[in-house]
Amino acid sequence: MLFDGSVHQLPDTDPQETKEWLDSLDSIVEVQGKNRARYLLSRLLERARETQVSFPATVSTPYVNTIPAEQEPWFPGDEHLERRIRAYIRWNAAMMVVRANANAEGIGGHLSTFASSASLYEVGFNHFFRGKDNGLPGDHVYFQGHAAPGVYARAFIERRLEADDLDHFRREIGRGGRGLSSYPHPRLMPDFWEFPTVSMGLGPITALYHARFNRYLANRNLDDTSQSRVWAFLGDGECDEPESLGALSLASREHLDNLVFVVNCNLQRLDGPVRGNGKVIQELEAVFRGAGWNVIKVVWGSKWDELLARDVSGVLLNKMNTTVDGEFQRYTVEDGNYIRENFFGPDPRLREMVSHLTDAELQALPRGGHDYRKVYAAFKAASDNLGSGRPTAILCKTVKGWTLGPEIEGRNATHQIKKMNVDQLRVLRDRLQLNDEITDAMLEGDVAPYFSPCRRLGRVSVPCRTSSRTGRLRAQACYDRASPAVAAE
Numbered sequence: 001m002l003f004d005g006s007v008h009q010l011p012d013t014d015p016q017e018t019k020e021w022l023d024s025l026d027s028i029v030e031v032q033g034k035n036r037a038r039y040l041l042s043r044l045l046e047r048a049r050e051t052q053v054s055f056p057a058t059v060s061t062p063y064v065n066t067i068p069a070e071q072e073p074w075f076p077g078d079e080h081l082e083r084r085i086r087a088y089i090r091w092n093a094a095m096m097v098v099r100a101n102a103n104a105e106g107i108g109g110h111l112s113t114f115a116s117s118a119s120l121y122e123v124g125f126n127h128f129f130r131g132k133d134n135g136l137p138g139d140h141v142y143f144q145g146h147a148a149p150g151v152y153a154r155a156f157i158e159r160r161l162e163a164d165d166l167d168h169f170r171r172e173i174g175r176g177g178r179g180l181s182s183y184p185h186p187r188l189m190p191d192f193w194e195f196p197t198v199s200m201g202l203g204p205i206t207a208l209y210h211a212r213f214n215r216y217l218a219n220r221n222l223d224d225t226s227q228s229r230v231w232a233f234l235g236d237g238e239c240d241e242p243e244s245l246g247a248l249s250l251a252s253r254e255h256l257d258n259l260v261f262v263v264n265c266n267l268q269r270l271d272g273p274v275r276g277n278g279k280v281i282q283e284l285e286a287v288f289r290g291a292g293w294n295v296i297k298v299v300w301g302s303k304w305d306e307l308l309a310r311d312v313s314g315v316l317l318n319k320m321n322t323t324v325d326g327e328f329q330r331y332t333v334e335d336g337n338y339i340r341e342n343f344f345g346p347d348p349r350l351r352e353m354v355s356h357l358t359d360a361e362l363q364a365l366p367r368g369g370h371d372y373r374k375v376y377a378a379f380k381a382a383s384d385n386l387g388s389g390r391p392t393a394i395l396c397k398t399v400k401g402w403t404l405g406p407e408i409e410g411r412n413a414t415h416q417i418k419k420m421n422v423d424q425l426r427v428l429r430d431r432l433q434l435n436d437e438i439t440d441a442m443l444e445g446d447v448a449p450y451f452s453p454c455r456r457l458g459r460v461s462v463p464c465r466t467s468s469r470t471g472r473l474r475a476q477a478c479y480d481r482a483s484p485a486v487a488a489e
Helices: 013-030 034-050 079-103 112-127 146-157 203-217 248-253 279-290 302-309 315-322 325-333 336-344 347-351 359-363 372-384 422-431 469-480
Strands: 140-142 232-237 259-265 294-300 392-397 454-455 460-462
Touching: 034 315, 079 112, 079 146, 079 372, 079 422, 112 146, 112 232, 112 259, 112 372, 140 203, 146 422, 203 232, 203 248, 259 279, 259 372, 279 294, 279 392, 294 372, 302 315, 315 347, 325 336, 336 347, 336 359, 372 392, 392 469
Parallel strands: 140 232, 232 259, 259 392, 294 392
Antiparallel strands: 454 460
């Protein structure tokens, strides 16, 4: 049965019953409104699936998280400790690009992509990505190319890279050719990167065929890849490249439930919005669902849960559904009073809903891609999807340049910003709550310092080694002594 009018070509075996259902729907719309009608239709579709009534799936769902708060799994990690480590990684990723451009004018690099996706990677590293230590192939991760500084910064915390390595970011010439490549490059750095992901669109389509090859190996007993997952991280703007989405139907046709696409939807591309007058998450959801994928949306952070629970009339949901990406980007760079007046203000029911929140609290209402628990729930659902026969796409809404400060995050020029002045560095430090670790005096020199827990050498902090059990315990003690303050994320 289709929605294009062909239903009228089918015989109606009980016209009176059909009229009663249609009259009931008309009455609901007239008396209780369209939002209530949508809700009832959604419940009917849900019951139809439960009773195995064959019906075509809708390609778009409301602009809320796919996993409701009451169905989120228990989070097994130490959220405070992971947040502190993530703050160190965020700082070092930014410092690497800033120092590179201070040493070589115009060398380039990207501050904002990893800043928007740090939580996505850290949830994966800390809880889901599996290595090869048990003799199995493990997982295969295709990193978004512009987020490479964040992966280098994590390797620095792990002591797999040193400060001198970070200072050779984008400088492959010299030092015996042992610089850090601009993007994931397994030929230049064979001991670090496994897969290339730039040019744009190369990572997603390669990951898809990699997942298919893993299934080939398992089906023919050539290698045990039965538990291996392929994770591909990409941007919402990157999805406009024909290679990114060109083979989606193959993934569903081949039942590649070992494949996960994580799309960082920060709503911005090189020089402006991805969909200024539309909603790219809704568009991508329709594309993936239409191709037979399992789609998980991570749109709103936990602080929105209370507001959505109070939305008994559906007015907040309707506002979320009808607000376009260009407006959401405007709210990113405006203050809380602007959000109150323009997002909540026009409708008195919405204004009353947030009357107990200050302007600062309104401005701090987070996007889902920065909420550790929301991201963890989505990644776990994707991992548990193995065996379903459907690949998974996780669509995470974020802010480009998140934590880099109001002069950088969410601006049209954010992608092109490579430098930060002392005042901007101070704002970043304060947002990450690294005041005890990075002093004002340390920011006044020619180059800003890197930081890692435990011991410091001159202007550069380096971590303690963790190759032995004693070393691991010592590192844990240093993390425990870190500032108890909670960082911006």
